[in-house]
Amino acid sequence: MIINHPLLGPRDASEFVYHGDAHLMQRPNPKSETADKDFHDYMYLRENIAGEMRELWFHEQGDRSWLVITRNTLTHDITKVELARNIKREQIKEAQQ
Amino acid sequence: MRYSALKIFKEALTGHKGWKPVWRKAEPQSHYDYIIIGGGGHGLATAHYLASKFKQKRIAVLEKGWIGGGNVGRNTTIIRSNYMLNGNEAFYEFSLKLWEGLEQDVNYNAMVSQRGVLNLYHSDPQRDAYVRRGNSMKLHGADAVLLDQSGVRKLYPFLNFDNARFPILGGLLQPRGGTVRHDAVAWGYAHAADKHGVDIIENCEVIGFDIQNGVCSGVETSRGYIGARKIGVAVAGNSSRLMSKANMRLPMESHVLQAFVSEGLKPVLDGVVTYGAGHFYVSQSDKGGLVFGGDIDGYNSYAQRGNLPVVEDVCEGGMSIMPRIGKARLLRMWGGIMDMSMDGSPIIDKTHIEGLYFNGGWCYGGFKATPASGYSFAHLMATDTHHETASAYRMDRFSRGFMIDEKGQGAQPNLH
Structure with missing residues (x-):
């Protein structure tokens, strides 16, 4: 698989470490009443999608950036590559508004 | 049809015209006592032990493709019981013992070879x-x-x-430890289950569960609705996909x-x-x-x-x-x-839905576990209690903190 890195261009997937579903960016609120269950679900349960999935990849053998990659788990086709930090910044901005 | 040296001798003299299909092609009935979803090694073994050891009747195995077309025909055929942790080792040793008597039990040459x-x-x-x-x-x-x-x-x-x-x-x-001819495991269990009257229904994909008030009483399939008292899922690889139809998210x-x-x-x-x-x-x-x-x-x-x-x-x-x-x-x-x-170990357990049982999460160690997985899943479905060697494979062990993590890698599936 070739990952088209937004800053570095096309890179071989073997330079990356796979972390999992991009929902892992949404850590639950530890102060919530349901924090116990929320953290269990966050830690252990997965959608495990057959089809298009957003996932976190870490460019360990490169610029050490975290990417959010939209990839089809049935075909391995990659359709979108974004910097995770940009997505997180947008989310924080939205939450503050 | 029973396989034996005498049968081979007879067939050799009569032009090999007496060999019959290893299992019959069954048509789905409208209702069963037990439905096993997944006609791989684990599903067929479950059906075999349900019928032969637990003396249950009216059992069907539903397979979306053909028998032996999934992981039972795709592995590297190794059997062993060299685990360390409590909760694992007794189970895999039970499995190895079942391998040792498998061919006599199912009357099929699976080429079990204890070569070390x-x-x-x-x-x-x-x-x-x-x-x-x-x-x-x-x-x-x-x-x-x-x-x-x-x-x-x-x-x-x-x-x-x-x-x-x-x-x-x-x-x-x-x-x-050693190797076993993997396809023959599927065929052998299919042969033995069929002999005990199990309906093996190929090209029959489950597309939904009939769940009302927390009770599962049947499945929608590509060949129509089939009702059942108890339904067991053994579709490793596609577990999340299938269980999402019962609105369940799995730890895998x-x-x-x-x-x-x-x-x-x-x-x-x-x-x-x-x-x-x-x-x-x-x-x-x-x-x-x-x-x-x-x-x-x-x-x-x-x-x-x-x-x-x-x-x-x-x-x-x-x-x-x-x-x-x-x-x-x-x-x-x-x-x-x-x-x-999430911990590198499997799940054999009831779900929170009555009548729906789950077997999966085998990581890449499912083949060697086939006999014990089938036996203990049949034990669970027939008696509603866990087999003594499989009692640690609970679905809720992650919330209770009873993981069985041989490698100590934590909740990162690609490291197990």
Whole structure:
């Protein structure tokens, strides 16, 4: 698989470490009443999608950036590559508004 | 039809006209006592033990493709019980014992060959870890022999003992481990289950569950609605996909594991050898091909094919311990989809939905577990209690903090 890195261009997937579903960016609120269950679900349960999935990849053998990659788990086709930090910044901005 | 030496002799004299299909093609009935979803090794074994050991009737196995077309026909055929943890070792040893009597039990030649499984060690700390594991195995009634370098040299003189980085210092041998002809396991269980009246229904895909007020009483399939008192799911690789139809999220990810076969060679390797400093395991099939494999690719996949970096990694592992493998050409390679669970161990449990039972999360160790998985799943479905060797494989163990993590990797499925 070739990952088209937004800053570095096309890179071989073997330079990356796979972390999992991009929902892992949404850590639950530890102060919530349901924090116990929320953290269990966050830690252990997965959608495990057959089809298009957003996932976190870490460019360990490169610029050490975290990417959010939209990839089809049935075909391995990659359709979108974004910097995770940009997505997180947008989310924080939205939450503050 | 019963297979025997006498039957072969008779057939030889009568032009082999008396052989019948190994199982009959069944048409789905409208209602069963038990439905097993998934006609792989585990599903067929479950049906066989439900009928033969637990004396249950009216059982159907629903398979979306054909029998033996999934992971039971895609693995590297190794059987062993060299685990360490409580909750695992007794189960796998039970499985190995069932393998030892399998062919008589199902009346089918599955070519069970206890040729020995040797795990190599490459450092003193690794030797100590193997000593500990070997002791744990022996405490559970399994067999384990620690070999030093000269012991391994006697078995396999051609290994690369003097590798500068990872010298082979010895190994932990399980003499009762070995290999089994994987397709014959599916066919054998199908044959035996069929003889006990189990309906094996191929090309019948489950597309939904009939769940009302927390009770599951049937399945929608591509061949119509089928009702049942108890429904067991054994569809490893596709567990999350199927259970999402019952609105369940599972503690697992699906990953692809590749396997490889070389061209046919004269006998060069009479046992199973695994590399302790990388991830590589190899044996030689009776047809002569070297059968080997390594790590999963490491990303979620349902594609049944992997990518080249892992091919390279596996071949490097092979070259590192067994340089002569470099002379052999690769004949075939393929991928299978694994339920990689959050602690590397499987689940055999009831779900919160009454009448719906789950068996999955086998990671890449499902083949060796086939008999015990089927037996204990049948035990659970027939008696609603856990089999004594499978009582730790609970669905809620993650919330209770009772993980069974052989490698101690934590909740990161691609590391197990």
